[in-house]
Amino acid sequence: MKKRVTGIGGIFFKSKDPKASREWYNKHLGIQCPDEYGGMFEWRKTSKPEETAYTIWSPFEEKTEYFEPSKKDFMFNYRVENLVELLKVLKEEGVEIVGEIQEFEYGKFGWILDPEGNKVELWEPIEGPFSEMYKGKSTSE
Numbered sequence: 001m002k003k004r005v006t007g008i009g010g011i012f013f014k015s016k017d018p019k020a021s022r023e024w025y026n027k028h029l030g031i032q033c034p035d036e037y038g039g040m041f042e043w044r045k046t047s048k049p050e051e052t053a054y055t056i057w058s059p060f061e062e063k064t065e066y067f068e069p070s071k072k073d074f075m076f077n078y079r080v081e082n083l084v085e086l087l088k089v090l091k092e093e094g095v096e097i098v099g100e101i102q103e104f105e106y107g108k109f110g111w112i113l114d115p116e117g118n119k120v121e122l123w124e125p126i127e128g129p130f131s132e133m134y135k136g137k138s139t140s141e
Contacts, residue, residue: 003081004089009123010056010077014067018059031057051127053079069098070119083108083124 022033031039038058098111107125
């Protein structure tokens with residue numbers, strides 16, 4: 001594979017009070033969180049500066065099961081170019097795959113565990129629908 005990870009897609013962490021966390025980060029650091037999903041940072045691809053891309057920042061409920069089987073309070077989401085091919089290669093390399101690929105109008109998602117048991121989310125974005133969903137909601141505007 002030529003490219004595996006192409007960037008950071010999101011930073012997710014557990015919070016005792018996600019709403020209060022979103023409000024605090026908005027007030028003190030300017031991270032705008034228009035809904036319960038958190039904030040977004042808009043950026044441009046070096047290879048295609050005409051295209052908009054996003055990195056998501058999101059506090060989750062402390063009791064979320066979304067990070068399982070990891071017991072950590074955080075999860076990173078990495079943008080990838082070809083999720084199906086990457087998961088195939090990672091499996092061949094002995095990396096533990098978690099669950100099945102999920103597809104949405106804004107991209108494909110897959111999960112792996114790193115050597116310390118941290119769940120890592122891999123996202124092959126489809127920029128058009130994702131950009132339309134979040135138009136005008138970016139923190140970096």
